Amino acid sequence: MKEHIAASVAIVGGGPVGLSLALDLAWRGVDVVLAEQRPAGEPPSVKCNHISARTMEILRRLGLAREIRAAGLPDDYPNDVVFRTRATGYELTRIPIPSREHRLSSMHGPDTRWPTPEPAHRINQIYFEPILFRHAAQSPGVRILNRTRVEGFRDDGQRVLATARDLDTDRTYTIECRYLIGCDGGRSGVRAGIGAKLHGDEVIQRVQSSYIRAPALIDLITPPPAWMSYIYNPQRAGNLVAIDGRERWLIHNYLLAHERDFESVDRDGCIRALLGVGGDFEYEIIAKEDWIGRRLVADTLRERRVFICGDAAHLWVPYAGYGMNAGIADAMNLSWLLAAHLKGWAPESILGAYEKERLPITEQVSRFAMQHAEGAIRERTHLPPEIEDDTPAGAAARAQVGRAAYDLNVQQFACAGLNFGYFYDTSPLIAYDGEKQPHYTMFDYTPSTVPGCRTPHLWLADGRSLYDALGPDYTLLRFDPSIDVSTLMRAAAERGVPLALLDVRAREESTAYRHKLLLSRPDQHVAWRSDEPPADPVALMDVARGAAM
Ligand SMILES: Cc1cc2nc3c(=O)[nH]c(=O)nc-3n(C[C@H](O)[C@H](O)[C@H](O)COP(=O)(O)OP(=O)(O)OC[C@H]3O[C@@H](n4cnc5c(N)ncnc54)[C@H](O)[C@@H]3O)c2cc1C
Numbered sequence: 001m002k003e004h005i006a007a008s009v010a011i012v013g014g015g016p017v018g019l020s021l022a023l024d025l026a027w028r029g030v031d032v033v034l035a036e037q038r039p040a041g042e043p044p045s046v047k048c049n050h051i052s053a054r055t056m057e058i059l060r061r062l063g064l065a066r067e068i069r070a071a072g073l074p075d076d077y078p079n080d081v082v083f084r085t086r087a088t089g090y091e092l093t094r095i096p097i098p099s100r101e102h103r104l105s106s107m108h109g110p111d112t113r114w115p116t117p118e119p120a121h122r123i124n125q126i127y128f129e130p131i132l133f134r135h136a137a138q139s140p141g142v143r144i145l146n147r148t149r150v151e152g153f154r155d156d157g158q159r160v161l162a163t164a165r166d167l168d169t170d171r172t173y174t175i176e177c178r179y180l181i182g183c184d185g186g187r188s189g190v191r192a193g194i195g196a197k198l199h200g201d202e203v204i205q206r207v208q209s210s211y212i213r214a215p216a217l218i219d220l221i222t223p224p225p226a227w228m229s230y231i232y233n234p235q236r237a238g239n240l241v242a243i244d245g246r247e248r249w250l251i252h253n254y255l256l257a258h259e260r261d262f263e264s265v266d267r268d269g270c271i272r273a274l275l276g277v278g279g280d281f282e283y284e285i286i287a288k289e290d291w292i293g294r295r296l297v298a299d300t301l302r303e304r305r306v307f308i309c310g311d312a313a314h315l316w317v318p319y320a321g322y323g324m325n326a327g328i329a330d331a332m333n334l335s336w337l338l339a340a341h342l343k344g345w346a347p348e349s350i351l352g353a354y355e356k357e358r359l360p361i362t363e364q365v366s367r368f369a370m371q372h373a374e375g376a377i378r379e380r381t382h383l384p385p386e387i388e389d390d391t392p393a394g395a396a397a398r399a400q401v402g403r404a405a406y407d408l409n410v411q412q413f414a415c416a417g418l419n420f421g422y423f424y425d426t427s428p429l430i431a432y433d434g435e436k437q438p439h440y441t442m443f444d445y446t447p448s449t450v451p452g453c454r455t456p457h458l459w460l461a462d463g464r465s466l467y468d469a470l471g472p473d474y475t476l477l478r479f480d481p482s483i484d485v486s487t488l489m490r491a492a493a494e495r496g497v498p499l500a501l502l503d504v505r506a507r508e509e510s511t512a513y514r515h516k517l518l519l520s521r522p523d524q525h526v527a528w529r530s531d532e533p534p535a536d537p538v539a540l541m542d543v544a545r546g547a548a549m
Pocket residue numbers: 012013014015016017018035036037038044047048049050051125148149150151183184185186188189291309310311312318320321322323324325326327
């Protein structure tokens with residue numbers, strides 16, 4: 001019988017964000033207990049379909065990228081995004097995205113030349129999350145409590161005492177931890193418990209979604225099929241996502257402004273209209289997955305020893321596939337800060353950086369996603385009436401809508417800016433040098449070593465990715481081995497900051513790296529750069545470990 005469980009960090013919620021946080025903390029040597037109300041192995045609902053390149057980089061570091069990339073759609077199934085009048089109708093335009101078998105080698109398409117060892121991966125959450133779960137459950141540093149609901153908590157200034165209910169026995173017990181992290185999703189009880197309030201737009205789009213089995217559909221679609229098919233016709237607009245590449249699909253029916261109640265809209269009629277099939281077409285509804293697209297961001301991410309991450313902290317329309325991915329980015333930020341403090345080399349003040357760094361990014365991403373959603377809503381509600389006509393005017397209308405759809409949507413499906421462009425420009429942990437970080441959009445990104453940016457990727461002369469050579473903690477990148485960095489290394493040792501030295505021999509010249517020394521943080525962001533060691537290396541180490549805040 002569970003009476004009292006203790007760990008350094010307790011995580012509430014074992015969705016993709018909670019599981020990633022648990023895995024990363026354990027990788028950094030922190031013991032974790034994770035409470036999840038679902039039974040062990042119960043798959044999540046069929047929501048997210050895109051793991052961003054930045055998330056894949058993180059999964060690579062955890063040793064999971066290869067296994068995750070091998071899961072999901074069949075090897076040769078096209079990952080393209082297509083726009084059609086109906087799922088079985090005219091093609092308007094296509095954004096080419098390589099299938100898994102060509103993903104690491106293809107040079108064709110708008111996201112194939114990105115400076116990363118790990119391009120994005122299209123996979124549904126129902127395949128992704130169980131892999132995270134399995135690895136977390138096997139990790140010696142993680143204890144998972146399934147069928148456990150956290151019902152409340154008390155922070156006594158030294159530790160947090162959470163009340164957990166075992167849903168099988170209905171008994172309650174206490175989880176004691178030094179820090180509690182709410183990764184408990186959109187209806188977060190932890191968010192309510194710390195008094196955080198969501199602000200923004202309650203409703204941007206209502207979507208009647210159905211997870212269906214339709215084995216006959218794939219043969220009715222004009223080849224090649226696609227991972228995601230947007231459907232634009234004057235009757236209805238929606239989106240069809242291939243889940244297993246054979247018979248299971250997620251179909252989103254974008255409700256019109258006056259359609260406020262999910263159940264009063266004819267689900268079957270709309271599915272048939274979107275697919276472009278008649279009454280005799282056979283399919284089965286596996287689950288109804290209706291959802292509301294919102295733009296809501298919490299006003300705070302922390303109250304003393306309690307933090308929130310992921311959907312608990314922000315909810316927005318899943319344009320650019322950046323709900324879960326942004327949540328995992330929060331988790332990775334918080335993970336190294338917690339580990340630095342719990343392992344004793346950073347004071348507790350370092351934890352203040354989480355909100356200072358992540359809250360502005362969260363606000364920004366939410367606006368990118370919303371602006372894109374508004375553009376897409378405008379686009380699909382202003383279609384030429386002749387778009388489905390088999391006439392020259394119909395063909396011209398399709399070409400025009402297709403061009404506009406490509407231009408708008410390539411930004412969300414090849415969102416290098418969202419992946420790699422964001423930077424921390426007001427962080428207390430970064431030694432800025434006066435140069436401004438390059439502007440980015442959802443689509444565009446300029447690799448840069450300006451402090452605060454993601455440490456730009458390089459292929460090393462020995463064939464490795466720079467990211468495989470970076471240590472789990474701070475790494476000093478030295479591009480000129482004749483520079484004496486002993487004062488810096490000594491300062492790190494004096495302050496207890498784990499710092500590895502990496503002499504970089506790059507395979508190719510990089511325009512991003514213009515300095516001979518660069519300090520890369522445990523989360524692969526630039527903390528400092530220069531051509532020579534700092535005049536006061538101890539002061540730099542104090543900035544890096546949050547002792548100068
Ligand atoms: C249609 C759709 C498509 C999407 N597509 C994408 C996409 O392509 N890319 C992307 O990045 N994002 C996408 N998203 C968003 C993505 O699904 C979410 O952002 C993601 O699931 C959030 O993960 P999370 O771990 O924060 O929360 P959740 O996945 O909601 O997990 C929270 C967990 O906490 C548990 N829990 C809650 N309360 C308690 C408690 N008191 N005690 C114990 N356990 C508790 C729940 O059971 C749940 O397992 C999409 C969303 C939708 C609706």
